Amino acid sequence: DAGVIQSPRHEVTEMGQEVTLRCKPISGHNSLFWYRQTMMRGLELLIYFNNNVPIDDSGMPEDRFSAKMPNASFSTLKIQPSEPRDSAVYFCASSPTGYRGSNQPQHFGDGTRLSIL
Amino acid sequence: AQTVTQSQPEMSVQEAETVTLSCTYDTSESDYYLFWYKQPPSRQMILVIRQEAYKQQNATENRFSVNFQKAAKSFSLKISDSQLGDAAMYFCAYRSQGGSEKLVFGKGTKLTVNP
Numbered sequence A: 001d002a003g004v005i006q007s008p009r010h011e012v013t014e015m016g017q018e019v020t021l022r023c024k025p026i027s028g029h030n031s032l033f034w035y036r037q038t039m040m041r042g043l044e045l046l047i048y049f050n051n052n053v054p055i056d057d058s059g060m061p062e063d064r065f066s067a068k069m070p071n072a073s074f075s076t077l078k079i080q081p082s083e084p085r086d087s088a089v090y091f092c093a094s095s096p097t098g099y100r101g102s103n104q105p106q107h108f109g110d111g112t113r114l115s116i117l
Numbered sequence B: 001a002q003t004v005t006q007s008q009p010e011m012s013v014q015e016a017e018t019v020t021l022s023c024t025y026d027t028s029e030s031d032y033y034l035f036w037y038k039q040p041p042s043r044q045m046i047l048v049i050r051q052e053a054y055k056q057q058n059a060t061e062n063r064f065s066v067n068f069q070k071a072a073k074s075f076s077l078k079i080s081d082s083q084l085g086d087a088a089m090y091f092c093a094y095r096s097q098g099g100s101e102k103l104v105f106g107k108g109t110k111l112t113v114n115p
Helices: none
Strands: A005-007 A010-013 A019-024 A031-038 A042-050 A053-056 A065-071 A074-079 A088-095 A112-116 B003-005 B010-014 B019-021 B024-026 B032-039 B046-052 B064-069 B074-079 B088-096 B109-114
Touching (some): A010 A019, A019 A088, A019 A112, A042 A074, A053 A065, A074 A088, B010 B019, B024 B074, B032 B074, B046 B064, B046 B074, B074 B088
Parallel strands (some): A010 A112
Antiparallel strands (some): A005 A019, A031 A042, A042 A053, A065 A074, A088 A112, B003 B024, B064 B074, B088 B109
């Protein structure tokens, strides 16, 4: 089975530009997560969806960040305008959870390394 | 809010030896899940092992095992017969059973395996 697919793998852009990161979860997984990894703050959840509905967006840093999940097989994380402090590795993960009590682990994509100059 | 602490930023072990990575967490919940993830230089996040808090028996996966001490809120990872391919960052993570599905991660431990 294909794992979680993220694109692009690397992105380098200038500050002020719009950045769109993409994720395709594992088929059949109904929960999708966006995490950000930095040296200073480690791995932090930005937002997660269950059945395409945003459930917890408390980690989204500010209005410059937005995420959508238009269908069960696709999600985007958009930064507009981008700033140098947004440079990080962004991970997408999915799991078959969606109900309480499940111990199913989250499966991670390979991440997008984002560099804002 | 739950927190996860990994007090060892770096550890090293000789090939074929055993090493233990520490993890403590803080929570007021009684039911939850704990995980160890491995992140090699390739950047992938790979699940190593998981533990349900309601299970008293420690989880094992081949050379990997945990020492889960619920009262002490401790969840250490033991790697036996260490191999060069075990070199990676190791992250301990917590997830609520009844609340948010998000993973709360520790800052990680960098494991070096010496030949």
